[in-house]
Amino acid sequence: MKVMGIVDLSTIDWPGKSATTIFFFGCPLACPRCINKNYIGELQDLSRKQIIDIIKENSKVVEAVVFSGGEASQHATDLSHIGREAKDMGLMVGIETSGIYPNNLNLMLESNALDKVFLDVKGPLYEGGLLLKQRTGGTFEDPALPIARSLTNIIRTGTPLELRMTVFPDYPNEEEVEKTFRDIGTIFLMNKRKIEYRLLRGMPIDGDFEPLSMQEIADMAARIEEHLWGLSAKIAVGSR
Numbered sequence: 001m002k003v004m005g006i007v008d009l010s011t012i013d014w015p016g017k018s019a020t021t022i023f024f025f026g027c028p029l030a031c032p033r034c035i036n037k038n039y040i041g042e043l044q045d046l047s048r049k050q051i052i053d054i055i056k057e058n059s060k061v062v063e064a065v066v067f068s069g070g071e072a073s074q075h076a077t078d079l080s081h082i083g084r085e086a087k088d089m090g091l092m093v094g095i096e097t098s099g100i101y102p103n104n105l106n107l108m109l110e111s112n113a114l115d116k117v118f119l120d121v122k123g124p125l126y127e128g129g130l131l132l133k134q135r136t137g138g139t140f141e142d143p144a145l146p147i148a149r150s151l152t153n154i155i156r157t158g159t160p161l162e163l164r165m166t167v168f169p170d171y172p173n174e175e176e177v178e179k180t181f182r183d184i185g186t187i188f189l190m191n192k193r194k195i196e197y198r199l200l201r202g203m204p205i206d207g208d209f210e211p212l213s214m215q216e217i218a219d220m221a222a223r224i225e226e227h228l229w230g231l232s233a234k235i236a237v238g239s240r
Contacts, residue, residue, distance in 0.1 A: 001075050003044045008058050014094055019064040027071040029098055030137025035203055035240045048078050052085050064092040073097050076104035083113025099150030106153040117154055120164040123172050124179045160194045168202035169209055178224045185231045201239040
């Protein structure tokens with residue numbers, strides 16, 4: 001597996017927990033503002049055993065492991081094994097994913113390799129795929145379909161979800177965030193499944209825009225919460 005970076009001790013990738021975060025190389029999407037696409041860490045080709053050994057060493061000081069990317073679910077078979085090994089060490093295991101590979105994610109869910117999914121979506125899923133196609137680089141004709149299937153798998157297995165949206169000055173707008181959280185949150189509420197919400201501040205890769213301030217992100221979250229009162233939604237905020 002090609003790994004483009006490992007953060008031995010992170011406090012931001014799984015909020016509230018200390019985690020080792022492993023960034024796997026490669027993604028089928030081409031999101032123009034992906035913060036990791038120009039990741040400058042040294043690319044390593046690591047085996048299952050090498051990754052497990054790193055996790056075991058770090059398990060002395062962390063509570064969890066997060067598989068990130070790129071799109072970590074590309075390595076579903078290996079990560080299902082690694083995730084179970086990490087859980088046997090007493091660690092919690094999560095994945096940050098776009099949801100673009102529902103079958104791969106389902107393999108990991110069904111094999112009991114994950115305790116939590118962090119799903120980053122770029123806009124409303126249920127309004128046709130053109131908007132999402134543009135924001136994910138056009139590599140999938142309708143990315144909403146596989147993402148919706150991933151959500152179905154998460155609901156079916158009862159795996160806790162943190163639904164994330166990364167906010168830039170020009171998109172997604174407040175109405176899109178509200179609709180995305182409402183549409184997905186309503187489905188989870190109807191199925192009595194656990195869901196959390198988080199807005200992340202999008203950061204520039206090459207200084208091409210001025211990011212929103214954390215206060216602006218927090219104010220947006222508060223306004224959206226007022227409109228989602230039926231979901232009892234509390235929207236956390238963070239930064240990439």
